Amino acid sequence: MRLSLHIPEPTSRPGDPHDFARLEIPPAGAIPQPRNDVSPADIRDLAFSLVRVLDEADQAVGPWDPKLKPEVLRRGLRAMLLTRAFDERMFMAQRQRKTSFYVKCTGEEAIACAQALVLDRADMCFTTYRQQGILITRGYPLIEMINQIYNNARDPLKGHQLPILYSARNYGFFSLSGNLGTQYSQAVGWAMASAYNGGDLIASAWTGEGATATGDFHHALTFAAVYRAPVILNIVNNQWAISSFDGIAGGEAATFAARGVGYGLPALRVDGNDFLAVYSASRWAAERARSNLGATVIEFVTYRGEGHSTSDDPSKYRPIDSARHWPLGDPIERLKQHLIAIDAWSKAQHEALTAEVTQEVRVASNAADAIGTLGTSRPPLTAMFEDVFGEPDARLARQRHALGL
Amino acid sequence: MAMSMVQALNSALDVMLERDPNVLIFGQDVGYFGGVFRVTEGLQHKHGIRRCFDAPIAEGGIVAAAIGMAAYGLRPVVEIQFADYILPAYDQLVSEAARLRYRSAGEFWVPLVVRAPYGGGIFGGQTHSQSPEAIFAHVAGLKTVIPSNPYDAKGLLISAILDEDPVIFLEPKRLYNGPFDGRHDRALASWAQHPTGDVPPGFYTVPFGKAAIVRAGADLTVLAYGTMVHVARAAIEESGFDAELIDLRTLVPLDTDTIAASVRKTGRCVIVHEATHTCGFGAELLAVVEEACFYHLHTPTERVTGFDMPYPHAFEWEYFLTPRRIIDGIKRVMSV
Numbered sequence A: 001m002r003l004s005l006h007i008p009e010p011t012s013r014p015g016d017p018h019d020f021a022r023l024e025i026p027p028a029g030a031i032p033q034p035r036n037d038v039s040p041a042d043i044r045d046l047a048f049s050l051v052r053v054l055d056e057a058d059q060a061v062g063p064w065d066p067k068l069k070p071e072v073l074r075r076g077l078r079a080m081l082l083t084r085a086f087d088e089r090m091f092m093a094q095r096q097r098k099t100s101f102y103v104k105c106t107g108e109e110a111i112a113c114a115q116a117l118v119l120d121r122a123d124m125c126f127t128t129y130r131q132q133g134i135l136i137t138r139g140y141p142l143i144e145m146i147n148q149i150y151n152n153a154r155d156p157l158k159g160h161q162l163p164i165l166y167s168a169r170n171y172g173f174f175s176l177s178g179n180l181g182t183q184y185s186q187a188v189g190w191a192m193a194s195a196y197n198g199g200d201l202i203a204s205a206w207t208g209e210g211a212t213a214t215g216d217f218h219h220a221l222t223f224a225a226v227y228r229a230p231v232i233l234n235i236v237n238n239q240w241a242i243s244s245f246d247g248i249a250g251g252e253a254a255t256f257a258a259r260g261v262g263y264g265l266p267a268l269r270v271d272g273n274d275f276l277a278v279y280s281a282s283r284w285a286a287e288r289a290r291s292n293l294g295a296t297v298i299e300f301v302t303y304r305g306e307g308h309s310t311s312d313d314p315s316k317y318r319p320i321d322s323a324r325h326w327p328l329g330d331p332i333e334r335l336k337q338h339l340i341a342i343d344a345w346s347k348a349q350h351e352a353l354t355a356e357v358t359q360e361v362r363v364a365s366n367a368a369d370a371i372g373t374l375g376t377s378r379p380p381l382t383a384m385f386e387d388v389f390g391e392p393d394a395r396l397a398r399q400r401h402a403l404g405l
Numbered sequence B: 001m002a003m004s005m006v007q008a009l010n011s012a013l014d015v016m017l018e019r020d021p022n023v024l025i026f027g028q029d030v031g032y033f034g035g036v037f038r039v040t041e042g043l044q045h046k047h048g049i050r051r052c053f054d055a056p057i058a059e060g061g062i063v064a065a066a067i068g069m070a071a072y073g074l075r076p077v078v079e080i081q082f083a084d085y086i087l088p089a090y091d092q093l094v095s096e097a098a099r100l101r102y103r104s105a106g107e108f109w110v111p112l113v114v115r116a117p118y119g120g121g122i123f124g125g126q127t128h129s130q131s132p133e134a135i136f137a138h139v140a141g142l143k144t145v146i147p148s149n150p151y152d153a154k155g156l157l158i159s160a161i162l163d164e165d166p167v168i169f170l171e172p173k174r175l176y177n178g179p180f181d182g183r184h185d186r187a188l189a190s191w192a193q194h195p196t197g198d199v200p201p202g203f204y205t206v207p208f209g210k211a212a213i214v215r216a217g218a219d220l221t222v223l224a225y226g227t228m229v230h231v232a233r234a235a236i237e238e239s240g241f242d243a244e245l246i247d248l249r250t251l252v253p254l255d256t257d258t259i260a261a262s263v264r265k266t267g268r269c270v271i272v273h274e275a276t277h278t279c280g281f282g283a284e285l286l287a288v289v290e291e292a293c294f295y296h297l298h299t300p301t302e303r304v305t306g307f308d309m310p311y312p313h314a315f316e317w318e319y320f321l322t323p324r325r326i327i328d329g330i331k332r333v334m335s336v
Helices: A040-048 A070-095 A109-118 A132-137 A142-150 A182-196 A215-227 A257-263 A275-290 A331-341 A347-371 A381-385 A394-402 B005-019 B043-047 B059-072 B087-097 B133-137 B150-162 B228-239 B256-266 B281-296 B323-334
Strands: A124-126 A203-208 A231-237 A267-271 A296-301 B023-027 B052-054 B075-079 B113-118 B143-145 B167-172 B212-215 B220-224 B243-247 B250-252 B269-276 B302-306
Touching (some): A040 A257, A040 A267, A070 A109, A070 A132, A070 A331, A109 A132, A109 A275, A124 A182, A132 A142, A142 A347, A182 A203, A182 A215, A182 A231, A182 B087, A215 A231, A231 A257, A257 A296, A267 A275, A275 A296, A275 A331, A381 A394, B005 B043, B005 B075, B005 B150, B023 B059, B059 B075, B059 B087, B113 B150, B133 B143, B133 B269, B143 B150, B150 B167, B220 B228, B220 B256, B228 B243, B228 B269, B228 B323, B269 B323, B281 B302
Parallel strands (some): A124 A203, A203 A231, A267 A296, B023 B052, B023 B075, B075 B113, B113 B167, B220 B243, B220 B269, B269 B302
Antiparallel strands (some): B143 B250, B212 B243
8 A cells, every 4th residue: 555644634725615513512511520639530531522511592501510600700701802802902003003913812712811710810821922811801901011012112021022922920921922832831830839839829821722732832741740730731722823723733633632631631621612611610720730639731622713913814724704603602792692691681781891891992092002102102222221131241231332322 | 178070069059959948959860869970969868859859851841840930939950961952942941041031021030040061071972972052152141151160160050049040051071070181091180189179068159250260371361161171271281381271160141351351461362162163152252352352462363172063972082172182272373
């Protein structure tokens, strides 16, 4: 027999009908919830299933229902709406050349926002550029985010870093690298340090499914398993890494949650567009970590609603409007319908809240505009020479002097 | 107190484990066993497994975990078993450790020490002999340190652990157990008989950015670091010239003042390193000499370095710098 090389290809390309048949969707409530001190060996099947709470009638059902009070759900809804409004505004700002670059998280809001509500605010999150929902849920000032995005005179990062690669230590938000995968294993080290110190904080590590292919991802799982680090190892499977579908990262052969199984880590696979399922799985993993039982891998299955970034055009490689056909729906719409179904929300309230968060973003955006946008305002040039080392460096002093500063 | 370089490094780690509960050590085989070169011997037994433990064979993972720990507030000291194995961690060092302070505008920083034995002369071939200092000295945000004797090794390692920024600490493994001077056909001298083998048992530091004048001289300046300090010294003594020998101790930060003062005085300079020639740290030193001393130079500066090839196993003593090639270099700068 002659050999042939297999190159994975998605089931649909531009012009093709939408095809998500590969995604198996069990009914909501069908997956059992183990105690969180369970042996990972006893729950391997959870890495191949899909935890879902919200059913077709918008009711919360089954053992993973976190049974949250309506006010918590409304907080989550508000955080998601605010995140989406912020994304819309910043996308437009990029189109208006107020910044060079922006990344939206449209369709993935539930994942960051729900987990942020579960975590302690000092639990350190090592995110990718698509978890702005964590900062927003934790109440980080929107204007600070925009000042950073504009690299203006009030940029908290002094113009040192690309737009959206925030750092907010006091909000448990680790400096974003922009390199993929590298911070996943650092999160494990941070968690090891918390355990070493006998503290009670945990770390939350984030990657997309694409960067699970990096060595850093596997370093992270090895170290997390070996040292039982108190960390949640989140994988946001939004199906796309720029133009590469999840099969290029190995998604045809196994789930991404299944990566954890070989390391002896508990691994959950969760409907990432189901706010209640995300909350519940995150809480399960956080409690397990805080009980000194170590790390949990969670794959959140979702769909990247828009392009990879403002520099991307997804119509070049996937069917137009594919997000609208995604079988797990939209996370904001689903939580809204659930709140309405339990008589804790109304369409009128929803419209009012949408207007409120849009106005909140507009106020912050206008205030940042008044300070200045990319190229019209920036930190003092002397800031360029700061923070290379903690102590003064003779070379930098000479180089700064040569610029006349 | 007489100490070999291994014992001096061990003492530095012991002192810092005792002094600061945030200091911890991990790396391959460093725990119960004490490391393949014995630098961490006894530390786990004395300070507990939590303070000194074994790590998986994943240099990128070791350094990444240490970056996370350092950002948390600990002071990890990790061992890479051979500097040859540090490359899987290069991305973490260059793209992450070196830049975290800058990109976060000072919100996070990385008080991390990466120890790694480097250099040849042990018949280690390609995977146990390399000298990778230049690829670290080139990176903004890293400090690169190479001691040449037990006293400096301890004092510099303590300074490295106290430093708030990432430090690449390269240990000349050929000097671990004696001041090897490149004359491989002779018996290895003992650190016990060497003045720098007299090491205080307690806490002290040797500051970064201060080169040592190992031997004062008037005819020419020889710049060296690590093992080559001893090889150069042997070459100078054999050459009959009155050379000033400078041990750089730290490549970043570099003591350009001491280099400039010496070369302005002597007007001649030979630069020595084990690492391969092209884009080696000697190229930077040559530029420093040219920028600071051009009008004082009597002759072109000479670089005596490793050849531009992978480290060859069967030709150890033709490849490794011995006094002979350094003497040739000295003669060339003295011939004009």
